[in-house]
Structures are given as structure tokens and as C-alpha cells.
Amino acid sequence: MAALTEEQSLLKDQVSAWVREQSPVVKFREMRDSGVEQAFAPTLWPTVVEMGWTGIIVPEQYGGSDLGYLTFGVVLEELGRQLVASPLFASALVGASGLLLGGSEAQKKQYLPTIVDGTEIMTLAVDEGPRHAPVRTALQAKKTAAGYSLTGTKTFVLEGMAATTFVVAARTRGAAGETTGITLFLVPATAKGLSRRRLNTFDSRGYANLELTNVEVEASAVLGSVDGGFALLDGMLDRARAGLGAEMLGTAAQAFDMTLSYLKTRVQFGKVIGSFQALGHRAAMLFTSMELARSCAEGALQALDAKADNAAELCSLSKSKVGDFLHEMSNQLIQIHGGIGMTDEFDAGFYLKRARALEALYGNQAFHRDRFARLLGF
Amino acid sequence: MPESDPLSNFRAAVRAWLDENFPPNLKNKSVGMEGGADDLGPEIGLWRERLAKKGWGAPTWPKEYGGAGLSHAEARAINDEMGRVGAFNPIPLLTGMGITMVGPTLLEYGTEDQKRRHLPGIATGAVRWCLGLSEPNAGSDLASLNTKAEDKGDHFAVNGQKIWTSGADISQWCGALVRTDPKLKKHDGISFLLLPMDQPGVRTRPIKLIAGASPFCETYFDNAVAEKTDLLGKLNDGWNVVKRLLQHERQSQTGGRGPGGERPAKLEELAKQYVGTNDDGTLADADLRTRLTSHLMDARAHTLTINRITAEAKGKVNVSAAASILKNSATHVAQTRSELMLEVMGAQGLAWEGNEFTKQEVAAVREWLFGKAMSIYGGSFEVQNNIISKNILGLPETTQKG
Numbered sequence: 001m002a003a004l005t006e007e008q009s010l011l012k013d014q015v016s017a018w019v020r021e022q023s024p025v026v027k028f029r030e031m032r033d034s035g036v037e038q039a040f041a042p043t044l045w046p047t048v049v050e051m052g053w054t055g056i057i058v059p060e061q062y063g064g065s066d067l068g069y070l071t072f073g074v075v076l077e078e079l080g081r082q083l084v085a086s087p088l089f090a091s092a093l094v095g096a097s098g099l100l101l102g103g104s105e106a107q108k109k110q111y112l113p114t115i116v117d118g119t120e121i122m123t124l125a126v127d128e129g130p131r132h133a134p135v136r137t138a139l140q141a142k143k144t145a146a147g148y149s150l151t152g153t154k155t156f157v158l159e160g161m162a163a164t165t166f167v168v169a170a171r172t173r174g175a176a177g178e179t180t181g182i183t184l185f186l187v188p189a190t191a192k193g194l195s196r197r198r199l200n201t202f203d204s205r206g207y208a209n210l211e212l213t214n215v216e217v218e219a220s221a222v223l224g225s226v227d228g229g230f231a232l233l234d235g236m237l238d239r240a241r242a243g244l245g246a247e248m249l250g251t252a253a254q255a256f257d258m259t260l261s262y263l264k265t266r267v268q269f270g271k272v273i274g275s276f277q278a279l280g281h282r283a284a285m286l287f288t289s290m291e292l293a294r295s296c297a298e299g300a301l302q303a304l305d306a307k308a309d310n311a312a313e314l315c316s317l318s319k320s321k322v323g324d325f326l327h328e329m330s331n332q333l334i335q336i337h338g339g340i341g342m343t344d345e346f347d348a349g350f351y352l353k354r355a356r357a358l359e360a361l362y363g364n365q366a367f368h369r370d371r372f373a374r375l376l377g378f
Numbered sequence: 379m380p381e382s383d384p385l386s387n388f389r390a391a392v393r394a395w396l397d398e399n400f401p402p403n404l405k406n407k408s409v410g411m412e413g414g415a416d417d418l419g420p421e422i423g424l425w426r427e428r429l430a431k432k433g434w435g436a437p438t439w440p441k442e443y444g445g446a447g448l449s450h451a452e453a454r455a456i457n458d459e460m461g462r463v464g465a466f467n468p469i470p471l472l473t474g475m476g477i478t479m480v481g482p483t484l485l486e487y488g489t490e491d492q493k494r495r496h497l498p499g500i501a502t503g504a505v506r507w508c509l510g511l512s513e514p515n516a517g518s519d520l521a522s523l524n525t526k527a528e529d530k531g532d533h534f535a536v537n538g539q540k541i542w543t544s545g546a547d548i549s550q551w552c553g554a555l556v557r558t559d560p561k562l563k564k565h566d567g568i569s570f571l572l573l574p575m576d577q578p579g580v581r582t583r584p585i586k587l588i589a590g591a592s593p594f595c596e597t598y599f600d601n602a603v604a605e606k607t608d609l610l611g612k613l614n615d616g617w618n619v620v621k622r623l624l625q626h627e628r629q630s631q632t633g634g635r636g637p638g639g640e641r642p643a644k645l646e647e648l649a650k651q652y653v654g655t656n657d658d659g660t661l662a663d664a665d666l667r668t669r670l671t672s673h674l675m676d677a678r679a680h681t682l683t684i685n686r687i688t689a690e691a692k693g694k695v696n697v698s699a700a701a702s703i704l705k706n707s708a709t710h711v712a713q714t715r716s717e718l719m720l721e722v723m724g725a726q727g728l729a730w731e732g733n734e735f736t737k738q739e740v741a742a743v744r745e746w747l748f749g750k751a752m753s754i755y756g757g758s759f760e761v762q763n764n765i766i767s768k769n770i771l772g773l774p775e776t777t778q779k780g
Contacts, residue, residue: 003689260771275774280767287766288703295682295700313678321679366668373671378646378661 007067008074015051015078022047023084025347031085032204038162039198039206040085049118054092057100062112064096069239070301073246077297080250083354085205087121089243090159095122097239098167102184102224102232111165111186123163124236125154125187125210132363134169134233137182139212141170147218148172150185150193153211158361160208161198164189167236168212172227179230184223191215203357238315240362242304245297245318248358249290252326255333255351256290259283262337279336286329293325313375320368323359330355385455392459399428405464409471426468430502435469436477439485443493444501469503474545476500476507478630480553483623487570487611496551496572508575510540510554510597511620518761520555521564521617525599527556527571534558534571534609536579536602542755546582546595549575553623554599559614570616570623573604589747627756628705643738645715646670649722666721673718677711680704702770706762709752716746 004012023044031041048054056072058064072093079088096115099108099122114120126134139152150170157166166187174181187194193215196208224232263274263283273279300318303311330352334341341348359365383389401421409418429435432446437453439445448456460466470477481500484493499505516523525538536556546552552575559567575582579602582595611619646661649670654662661667687700719742720727729735729743753759767773 003692260773263773272774274767277764280771280773281760281763283771283773284763284766287771288706291700291703292676292679292683292707295686296679298686299682317675317678321675369668369671369675372675373646373660373667376646376674377659378650378655378667378670 004074008071011071012074012078015053015075016081018051019078019082019084023079023082025082025350028083028085028204028350029347037198037206038159039204040087040159040162044084044086045118048086048088049116053088054118055116057093058096058112058116059100062108063116064112069242069304070298072243073297073301076243076247077250077253080247081254083251083350087123087159087162089240089247090123090163091115091121093243094124094236094240095120095165095167098122098124098184098223098232098236101235102229104220106220107186107223120165121159121163122165122167123157123159124240125157125160125166125168126233126237126362127155128153129155132360132367134182134237135179135230136176137169137171138176139168139170141172141183141185143172144216147216147221148185150187150212150215150217153209155209156199156207156361157196157210159206160196160210161206163208166194166210167223168210169229169233181227182229182233183226184229184232185217186221186223187212187215187217191217201357203353205357234312237362238312239304241315241319241368242297242300244358244361245300245315245322248322248326248355249294249297251351251354251358252293252322252329253290255326255329255348255355256286258348259286259329259333259336273336282332282336286325286332289325289328293322296321313372316363316368316372316375319363320365320372323365323368326355327359327365385451388452389455389459392456393463395432396459396463396465399425400460400463400465401425404466408466409468422468426472426503429467429469430504433501435467435473435503436481436497436501439481439497439501443485443497444499445497469501472503472506473500474506474549475509475553476505479509479623479626480507482626483553483619484610486622487619489607491607492572492610505551506545506549507551507553508543508546508549508595508597509623510543510546510552510599512542513539514541518758520620521568523555523557523568525554525556526560527558527569527604529558533606534604536571536573536599536604538599540597540599541585541594543582543595543597544593546575546597547584551575552580552597553610554604555616555620558616562614565617567614568616568620569613570610570619571604572608572610573602577603579603587748588750589744592748624757629701631705631708631752631756645718645722646674648719652722652724652726666718670718673711673714676707676714680707680711683707699770702762702766705756706753706759709759712752713749716742716749720746 027041031039036042052065053075055064056067056075057069059066076089092115096112099111103111111120111122115122126137128136128138139150139154141148141150150168152170154168166189168185168187170183170185171181172183189196193213195211199207199209201207260283263279264272266273274283296318300311300314303314333348333351337346337348340346363371401424404418404421404425407418409422433441433444434446434456436444437446437448437456438450441447477500481497484496488496500507510525511520513523513525525536525540527534527536536554540554543552552573554571554573556569556571557567558569561567579600581598581600585592585594585596587594649661649666653666656662661670683700683704723739723742726735726739727743729739731740757765768775
């Protein structure tokens with residue numbers, strides 16, 4: 001763990017205790033089996049709000065505690081360990097980041113306090129196809145007398161069924177593939193002409209596809225600048241990626257701990273299987289990857305807090321390196337557990353499924369390697 | 379950089395001193411691992427003397443042993459400031475294993491007399507040390523060593539052969555691991571001796587490697603003499619001494635910033651030169667570009683890990699669990715870099731010598747070949763993984779105990 005402040009260490013212990021008590025992975029299993037449409041336990045969200053985590057990056061004047069991204073990462077890592085499903089990440093990290101980076105004073109006053117008190121659930125609607133490609137934004141926003149009219153589709157919107165407001169990336173000029181001409185809009189889920197459909201995905205989270213047909217919004221719904229929204233979108237996405245880095249690290253670290261404990265207890269050929277050098281070395285190499293991944297995850301969050309010039313590089317580094325480790329660790333979790341790892345009764349499957357879903361979200365490892373190389377100029 | 383640096387006055391004083399004392403024509407130079415400093419002229423001797431007088435050869439060692447009694451943070455500040463003006467500290471390189479390994483172990487295990495006799499020579503860069511550890515039949519299984527030291531009353535008589543003794547042919551002293559009681563179990567009958575290399579009972583032979591000439595030697599002891607007062611630690615307790623020594627070795631092989639000198643060219647820039655780019659500025663070889671990116675990410679992750687461990691230790695000399703991965707991680711990064719460098723250079727990467735190849739091309743090839751040793755020396759890749767799985771992860775012993 002990074003050199004945490006006393007406050008952060010206390011928070012880490014608090015979240016860890018809360019998760020084990022209130023929301024261990026069995027709760028996620030119960031939610032899946034109940035088939036609840038919004039894909040998180042309805043009683044969970046109020047308790048998350050009560051803990052104060054929705055206000056971690058929000059300044060005090062809007063009801064938050066303004067503790068920064070590393071602190072948010074501490075919470076997400078612990079939640080990731082037990083696969084807690086809630087709109088905390090989508091709304092209080094990604095949504096709130098959009099408002100903090102690009103929101104007018106009026107927009108901040110309108111949305112931030114309700115994001116903090118949990119009545120507002122904001123999420124980003126960016127992609128329009130099966131692969132993450134923000135620059136391919138094509139959803140049309142036409143200028144009207146009162147504002148804009150939005151028409152198009154959005155796919156795989158995280159917490160799309162629970163959201164009350166979408167941050168919709170739209171094209172006000174140019175063509176898909178160009179960075180200029182993208183504008184972000186704050187669109188209420190209840191807007192006329194907007195419909196959403198739940199996607200039944202293997203990770204049992206609440207993704208939705210959105211269909212927008214002549215959705216009318218006022219000019220005041222623009223978040224940031226008209227045509228110049230790509231930088232803001234990129235900034236939001238980088239905060240999302242750094243947050244996911246922390247959450248994925250937690251998921252992978254738990255998978256590592258489960259595997260290590262199995263290596264010490266499972267007996268075959270009259271010995272615990274961790275005494276076989278092939279498995280000891282595999283564990284050592286996974287541990288090595290984990291420590292390197294942790295440095296990347298924390299480095300990205302610290303760079304955001306410090307507003308460092310290379311924050312974008314570090315966010316891609318984090319998403320990619322933690323993604324690689326989570327990918328390998330989730331496979332090894334099943335491999336080393338053998339047959340039991342294949343059963344739905346055991347939790348390994350939940351970790352594998354969550355792993356692949358988070359790897360793909362906001363750019364998979366290949367996307368971020370390409371982005372990292374471009375940022376370095378090759 | 380924190381806003382209020384508590385060392386800002388100290389840094390200013392270091393800068394002023396460097397301004398006065400660092401010979402400008404040594405800027406961005408360094409001495410080789412083999413200690414080849416001859417081509418740097420008389421200034422290198424002058425520069426060493428000035429550093430030695432300040433105690434900055436080993437700044438954290440106590441003043442009475444030739445150090446400057448400074449904190450680790452202050453020592454890092456000196457290193458930083460030197461890097462900033464293209465200066466370097468030649469003393470660690472001139473003392474072989476003295477500054478990085480022998481000195482720290484002497485500080486911990488040495489008697490007062492041993493510290494006073496040996497440490498100042500190291501701290502001032504006057505005495506070069508080698509280490510006699512591995513033997514032809516004792517590599518990863520170091521404790522199976524056979525070199526014997528017999529008590530002859532007033533001295534020890536040492537007999538046997540060591541291998542991979544870096545710089546043995548140019549060192550004045552050697553720290554040698556020897557068997558002092560063959561009847562005890564193999565880890566228990568070992569002692570650590572200090573002995574002078576310039577004596578009739580010691581003979582060295584340099585080893586030529588796949589990369590050409592190397593600092594490694596075979597070292598033969600034929601009734602070599604070690605004084606009784608030069609037993610480091612207790613008799614038959616040498617295994618504990620060497621375990622600490624090897625921890626210091628791993629710390630010095632973790633790929634942290636070296637003692638200055640020229641910074642290597644950026645691999646991605648070289649790749650653009652050799653391979654060319656597409657219209658959008660991306661590298662023309664897409665497959666190479668992906669692997670180069672993965673490598674640069676690994677390198678960045680490694681550097682971030684060193685920074686993290688430093689921050690976690692908050693200046694204390696604290697070996698956190700994460701530190702155990704650094705040797706293998708540093709090795710992986712360096713060896714992959716060399717392989718990519720060779721691939722980037724294409725046919726020019728076959729360079730051995732001659733005018734058809736640049737100095738950099740030849741050096742890159744030698745570095746690639748020499749780098750294969752990184753995953754063998756100082757505890758091989760596999761031995762490091764044994765250490766992690768047993769000591770850090772708490773898994774049962776996987777190797778044979780003898």
C-alpha cells in the first residue's frame with residue numbers, strides 16, 4: 001500500500017470491515033439469483049451513501065469531503081475484493097468528475113449535492129458499439145431554437161438501468177473519428193424520446209443500451225464547451241480508468257489471497273500442493289505481478305490528485321497493467337482450485353466474470369497500450 | 379517535489395560545493411565496472427580525493443569510518459544534485475563490492491578494530507574488494523561450498539577454488555566464504571573471512587564470457603593466509619553473515635538510479651530511427667510497437683514500485699514485502715530492453731566490432747550478451763522465486779534441505 005495518511009488507513013480498515021460484514025460476495029450472489037433489474041441490492045445503496053463514500057472527491061461546499069482520488073481508490077479496492085455492486089463508481093466518481101472538471105457553477109449546485117446524498121445516480125454514456133472508442137462518437141446533437149435535439153444509440157452504459165441522469169457524448173460537428181465536434185450533455189433518464197433496455201450480461205451488472213430519438217434538451221444541458229468536449233470526456237474517462245484500476249486490483253488481490261490460502265490447505269500426494277515448486281513459483285510470479293500492478297494503480301490515483309502532466313499516461317498504464325494481472329489471476333484462481341473452481345457454488349466464477357467485464361470497460365489492455373504509445377509519441 | 383523541501387538548505391550547500399569542486403571535463407563521464415578510469419586523466423584522482431575528504435564516498439557511514447554521518451535522505455539529495463550537473467560518484471565503482479556489500483556488512487558484524495582498519499579504505503575509494511562466494515560446484519546451492527580454512531594457531535590457511543569473483547584480478551582484499559568445520563551440517567560449518575589478495579597463496583584467472591572480456595575471475599587459494607583478527611562474525615556463523623551480505627547485494631541490483639553517468643537513449647526514439655514511422659507517427663512495425671509498449675509499461679511499473687517502497691519506508695531502511703520482487707523485476711526489464719534493442723537495430727544488431735558498426739551498436743550487443751548473467755548472479759531467477767514463495771508467501775520449503 002502506498003504511504004497512506006492516518007485518515008486513509010482508518011478509512012481502509014473501516015471499508016474492509018464494512019464489506020466483510022455488510023456486503024460479502026454472497027450478497028452479490030443473492031442479488032444475481034433474485035434477478036433484480038437495476039443489478040444491485042436495493043438496501044445496499046442507502047448504506048453506501050450513509051458511509052459518506054459518495055462525497056469523497058466532492059468539495060465541502062457541495063456536501064462532500066474533498067479527500068481526493070487516492071482515497072476513493074482505497075474504498076474501491078476494498079469493495080472490489082468482495083465484488084460489491086453499487087452505483088458508487090459510476091455516479092460519485094465518474095459523474096462527479098465530469099461536473100468537477102467541466103460543470104458550470106449552476107450545474108455543480110444542481111447535481112453534486114444530490115450525487116452525494118444518493119438521490120441522483122449519474123453515469124457516462126459514451127460508446128456506441130461493442131468496442132470502447134470515444135473518438136468514434138456519432139450520436140447526433142442538432143441545434144434547435146431552445147437548445148439541442150439528440151438522436152442516436154449508446155451501448156453498454158454502466159448502471160444504465162439505475163441512472164437518473166446520463167452524461168451523453170454527442171456529435172455537434174464533424175464526423176466519427178474526429179476529436180473536435182464532440183459535446184457532452186446532461187440528459188435526464190426520464191427525458192421524452194429516451195428509452196433503455198437492460199443487457200443480460202455474464203457478470204450480472206446493470207448495463208443498458210440507450211435509444212435516443214429527438215430528445216430535446218436546453219442549451220444549459222451542455223457540460224463543458226460545445227464542440228470541445230473531447231478533452232473533458234478524456235478527463236472523465238481517465239478518472240474512471242484510475243478508479244477501475246483500484247477496483248480491479250482489489251478483485252485480483254482477493255483472488256490471489258483465495259488462491260494462496262488454497263495452496264496452503266489442499267493436500268494431494270500426501271503434501272499441501274503449495275509445497276510443489278511449480279506452484280510455489282507460479283505464486284511468486286503472481287505476487288510479483290501484483291506488487292507491480294499495485295504501484296501502477298496507486299501511481300495513477302496520486303498523479304490525478306497531484307494534477308501531474310503525465311496523469312493520462314499513468315491512467316492508461318494502470319488500466320492496462322492491472323488489467324493484465326487481473327486477467328491472469330482470475331484464470332489462475334480457477335486453474336489452481338481445479339474442479340471446485342469450475343462450479344457455480346464456489347465464488348471463483350464471479351471473479352472471472354467480473355474480471356473480464358472490468359477489463360473491457362473504458363478501454364481494454366490493447367486500447368490502453370495503443371494510447372500509452374501515442375502519448376509517448378510512437 | 380514537495381513544496382517545502384526540508385533539505386533545501388542542504389541541497390544548496392551541495393550545489394555550491396559541486397560548483398567549486400567538480401572538474402568540468404568529467405561532466406557526463408563515468409568509470410567502467412572494470413574500474414577503467416585511466417582515460418579520464420588526472421582529474422578523476424583529484425575528484426575522488428575531494429569526495430573522500432567530504433566523506434561522500436559513503437555518505438551515510440559514520441564519520442570515524444570515513445563516511446559523513448548523513449541521513450539516507452541527505453545521501454539521496456547528494457546523488458540527485460550530482461545527477462543534475464552531470465557529476466558522478468566514482469568511489470562505489472572503484473571499490474568493487476566495497477561500498478555496496480562489504481561495507482554495510484562490516485558495519486553490522488565487524489569488531490571495532492575491523493571497522494577502523496577496513497572501512498576508511500573503502501569509503502575513500504582507495505581499496506577495491508572482491509567476494510569469494512560461488513565455487514564450481516556451489517552456485518545456487520551456495521552452502522555446499524568446499525573451500526577450507528584451517529586454524530593454524532596464529533592464522534587461517536585457506537585452500538580451494540572460487541569462481542565468478544568479480545574484479546578478483548584487480549582487488550586488494552577479498553571477503554571469502556569458507557568451510558571451517560566439515561563435521562557440522564552444511565549451513566553450520568561455514569565462516570566469513572577477510573583476506574588480502576596480494577600474497578603468494580592467491581592466484582586469479584579472468585574468465586572470458588560470451589560478451590567477450592569480463593570482470594569475472596576464477597580465484598585459487600593455495601595455503602592463502604587470513605589473519606585470525608579478520609574473521610567477520612563468529613566462527614561457524616558465516617551463513618548468517620552472508621545472508622545479510624546478499625540482502626545488500628539484492629538491494630544494489632534492484633535497478634535504482636545508478637551513480638550518475640550517461641543516461642541511455644530512449645528505446646522508442648531509437649526504434650523510430652531504425653524502423654521508421656507511418657503517416658500518423660506510429661512505429662512502422664506494429665508487432666514491435668506493441669511489445670515495445672509492454673516493455674516500457676513494465677519499466678514504468680518497476681520505477682513506480684521503487685518509489686512506492688521508498689515512500690512506504692519513509693526513509694527508514696525497511697525491507698517491505700514488495701522489495702522481494704525487485705531483483706527479478708529489474709532483470710526482466712533490463713533483459714527485455716536488450717532483446718528489443720537488438721531487434722530494433724536489425725542486421726546492425728549483429729555488431730561485434732569494426733567500422734561498419736557504431737560504438738553504440740557494439741555496446742548494445744555486449745550489453746545484451748552480458749545481461750544474460752543478470753538472471754543467474756546474485757541468486758538466480760529461480761532462487762528469487764523460492765525466496766518469495768517461502769519467506770514472503772509462507773509456502774512450505776520446496777527445495778531439498780541438506
